[in-house]
Amino acid sequence: MDDAGGTLAEDQEARRLRALDALRAMDGDPDDPRFQRIVRLAARLFDAPRAAIRLVGHDRVWLKAKVGFDHLEEPRPAGLAERLREYGVVSNPDVAADPDPPVRPWNADSRFFACAPLRDPDGNVLGLLTVEDPRPRDAIEPGLTEALADLAALAMEELLHDAETAANAERRALDSERIALALRAANLGEFAWDIVGDTVEVSPRMARITEIPEGEAPAENGQALYAFVHPDDREAVRAEVEAQLKARGRYEVEFRRVSSDPGRTIWNRVAGLLVLDGEHHPARLIGVVQDVTARRDADEQRENLLTELDHRIKNILAAVQSVAAQSARRASSLDGFLKAFTGRLKSMSSAHDLLSAARWRGATLARIAAAELGGLAPSQTRWDGPELFLTPRAAAALSLTLHELAVNAVKYGALSVESGRVEVVWRHAPEGGFNLEWLETGGPLTAPPERRGFGATLIEDVVGRELGGRATIEYRRSGVTAMIHAAADALVDAPEPEPAAPEDERIVETFGAGDDAFKSGDIAGLKVLIVEDSLLLAMELEAGLEDSGVEVVGCAAELSEALQMLELPFDAAVLDADLNGQSVAPVAEVLRKEGRPFVFATGYADKAAPMGFDAPIVRKPYNVHQIARALASVTGR
Incomplete structure (x- = not known):
C-alpha cells in the first residue's frame, strides 16, 4: 500500500509541475502591478507587514509578487506540495503555540501566518498567497480568510489569463510565420485596404512584385489599387472586380501591369476578400498579388507549339498523301508501289527522327547522309x-x-552489284549555301531513261522549292552523277551543344534488296503474340504475319491485357514500346526472365526508345518484312 501511495503522490506531483511549467510564470516580472496590488491588499486585510504570491516549483519557490521581502526565490521546503493537497485556506494566529502547523512561515520570526492555495481548474495547487507577521493574533475573523481565498483565486485567474494570452500570441506568431513562408514560397505579395479609414497598406513583397511603394498610403476610395494595372486593362479589371465582389464577396483576376521596362509585358494575378464589420458593412479588403508572367509565357509558348504541331502534322499528312499519289501513278504493280511508297515514307521518318533529336532546330548533313x-x-x-x-x-x-x-542505285546503279561504289561529297558554295555531288562508279553501264521517272522529278522539285537551289542528274556510262546546289537559307548556325549521337542499339532496318533476300517462309509455323495499342497497325501486322505462315495467338492493346496474355503459348512477341501512355517494360521484363524472345516496334526516337533490353528495335513506320526479319533473327530462323 505504501508503494502504491507513493506512486500516486509522485504522479500527482508530476501533473502539478507540468501545469506550473505550462503557465511559464516562474522567473517572470516581479513588479507586475496586477499581482502587486493583490499582495498589498492581502497585507492590508490582515494588517501584516509581509505578503507574497509564491509559486512552488521543482526545487525552489518563486515570489511572483511580494511585500516586505527583499528576495525573489527561496528553497522549496520538504513535504510542502503534499501538505498543500491536504489543506485549503490555512490561518494560524500563533505559530509558536502550534507544535505541528500544516504550513510553516518562511521567516523564522513570523508568529502569525495565513495562506490560500493557487488552484488551477484541474485542482492542481501551483502555489500560495501568503501573509506573515512577527506579531501573533488572538483570533482571525472568518471573513478575512474568505477574502484571502478570493484574492488567491484572482491571482490564479490572472496567471491563467497570462498563459492563454502568451499561447495565443505564440499561435498568432506561428500562423504569421506560416503565412509568410507560404507567401514567399508562392511568390505572393499581400495588401490590405482599410475601407473605413480609406488607406491601403502594401507589403514589401507586393512592392517588389508590383513596383508600388511599400507601406501605408491613401487608398483614394480604392482607386489606388488599380494604379499598377495597365491602362488598357484598367476599366475591364475594375468592372470584373466589382462584379465578383458583389456576387460572392471575393475576386480573382489576371491582368497586365505597368512595367518600368516598356519593352516587357508583365502579368499579375490578384485574389482579394471583402471583410465585413459587426453590422455587415464592408470594413476591409485583403488580398494577395502574384507575378504570373512566366506561367503566361509558358501557356503562350505551349499554344504556339500546339499550333505549330497541328500545322506540321497537316503538312506531313499532305506530303504523305502526295507521295502516295505520285508513287501509285508511276508504279507498274502493287508490289512496286508498296516498296517505293514504304521506302519514301521511311526516309521521311528518318529525317523526322534526326530533327526530333535536335529538338527541331535542324540536322547535320553528315547525319542525314548516314541515315x-x-x-x-x-x-x-x-x-x-x-x-x-x-x-x-x-x-x-x-x-x-x-x-x-x-533507291535508284540499289535497283539499277552502283549498289546493285558488289563492285559498285557510291560517294557523296559536299562543300561550302562561294555564294553561300552548299554544293553536294552524288557519284556512282563500278556499277552497270547506265543510259538516260526512256521516260522521266517520279524520282528524278521529285529531286528537281524538292531541291528547287525546299532547298532554294537546283539539281542536275547525268546518266553517264560509268554511273549516275547528281549535282545539287542549296541556297544559303538552307543552312543555320549549329546550336550549342550539338546533340549527342544516339547510343548503339540493335535496330533492325530493311532497304531495297534486303526485302528480296528475306523469304517470308522462314518464319512459317511461329506462334507470335502482338502487343500494339493501335488497332489498325495490329490488324495490318496480324494479316501480314499470317500471310507468312505465322500463327498469331493474340493481340493486346493494354498493359494489363498483355500481362495476362503472357500465359499463352507463343514463340516470340512483338511489343509496342508505349501502350496508351504506359511503358511496355513490365511485359519485356517478364519475357526476358522467362527467356522468351521479343522485338520492339516503336515510333519513339532514340532517347525515348526502350533501353536495357537485348532485343531488336524496329522503327515505325515499318512494313511486315521488317518485323518478319526481326522475328527470324531472335528465333534463329
Missing part, C-alpha cells in the same frame, strides 16, 4: 564534307533527295 546510306552497304558507300547544319525544312528535303538517289 540514308549507312544501312545499305557500308563497304560500298562513303560520304564526306564539312559540318553543315540544315534547317528542318532543308533537312527533310535533302533526306528525301538522297533516298531517291539511293
Whole structure:
C-alpha cells in the first residue's frame, strides 16, 4: 500500500509541475502591478507587514509578487506540495503555540501566518498567497480568510489569463510565420485596404512584385489599387472586380501591369476578400498579388507549339498523301508501289527522327547522309564534307533527295552489284549555301531513261522549292552523277551543344534488296503474340504475319491485357514500346526472365526508345518484312 501511495503522490506531483511549467510564470516580472496590488491588499486585510504570491516549483519557490521581502526565490521546503493537497485556506494566529502547523512561515520570526492555495481548474495547487507577521493574533475573523481565498483565486485567474494570452500570441506568431513562408514560397505579395479609414497598406513583397511603394498610403476610395494595372486593362479589371465582389464577396483576376521596362509585358494575378464589420458593412479588403508572367509565357509558348504541331502534322499528312499519289501513278504493280511508297515514307521518318533529336532546330548533313546510306552497304558507300547544319525544312528535303538517289542505285546503279561504289561529297558554295555531288562508279553501264521517272522529278522539285537551289542528274556510262546546289537559307548556325549521337542499339532496318533476300517462309509455323495499342497497325501486322505462315495467338492493346496474355503459348512477341501512355517494360521484363524472345516496334526516337533490353528495335513506320526479319533473327530462323 505504501508503494502504491507513493506512486500516486509522485504522479500527482508530476501533473502539478507540468501545469506550473505550462503557465511559464516562474522567473517572470516581479513588479507586475496586477499581482502587486493583490499582495498589498492581502497585507492590508490582515494588517501584516509581509505578503507574497509564491509559486512552488521543482526545487525552489518563486515570489511572483511580494511585500516586505527583499528576495525573489527561496528553497522549496520538504513535504510542502503534499501538505498543500491536504489543506485549503490555512490561518494560524500563533505559530509558536502550534507544535505541528500544516504550513510553516518562511521567516523564522513570523508568529502569525495565513495562506490560500493557487488552484488551477484541474485542482492542481501551483502555489500560495501568503501573509506573515512577527506579531501573533488572538483570533482571525472568518471573513478575512474568505477574502484571502478570493484574492488567491484572482491571482490564479490572472496567471491563467497570462498563459492563454502568451499561447495565443505564440499561435498568432506561428500562423504569421506560416503565412509568410507560404507567401514567399508562392511568390505572393499581400495588401490590405482599410475601407473605413480609406488607406491601403502594401507589403514589401507586393512592392517588389508590383513596383508600388511599400507601406501605408491613401487608398483614394480604392482607386489606388488599380494604379499598377495597365491602362488598357484598367476599366475591364475594375468592372470584373466589382462584379465578383458583389456576387460572392471575393475576386480573382489576371491582368497586365505597368512595367518600368516598356519593352516587357508583365502579368499579375490578384485574389482579394471583402471583410465585413459587426453590422455587415464592408470594413476591409485583403488580398494577395502574384507575378504570373512566366506561367503566361509558358501557356503562350505551349499554344504556339500546339499550333505549330497541328500545322506540321497537316503538312506531313499532305506530303504523305502526295507521295502516295505520285508513287501509285508511276508504279507498274502493287508490289512496286508498296516498296517505293514504304521506302519514301521511311526516309521521311528518318529525317523526322534526326530533327526530333535536335529538338527541331535542324540536322547535320553528315547525319542525314548516314541515315540514308549507312544501312545499305557500308563497304560500298562513303560520304564526306564539312559540318553543315540544315534547317528542318532543308533537312527533310535533302533526306528525301538522297533516298531517291539511293533507291535508284540499289535497283539499277552502283549498289546493285558488289563492285559498285557510291560517294557523296559536299562543300561550302562561294555564294553561300552548299554544293553536294552524288557519284556512282563500278556499277552497270547506265543510259538516260526512256521516260522521266517520279524520282528524278521529285529531286528537281524538292531541291528547287525546299532547298532554294537546283539539281542536275547525268546518266553517264560509268554511273549516275547528281549535282545539287542549296541556297544559303538552307543552312543555320549549329546550336550549342550539338546533340549527342544516339547510343548503339540493335535496330533492325530493311532497304531495297534486303526485302528480296528475306523469304517470308522462314518464319512459317511461329506462334507470335502482338502487343500494339493501335488497332489498325495490329490488324495490318496480324494479316501480314499470317500471310507468312505465322500463327498469331493474340493481340493486346493494354498493359494489363498483355500481362495476362503472357500465359499463352507463343514463340516470340512483338511489343509496342508505349501502350496508351504506359511503358511496355513490365511485359519485356517478364519475357526476358522467362527467356522468351521479343522485338520492339516503336515510333519513339532514340532517347525515348526502350533501353536495357537485348532485343531488336524496329522503327515505325515499318512494313511486315521488317518485323518478319526481326522475328527470324531472335528465333534463329
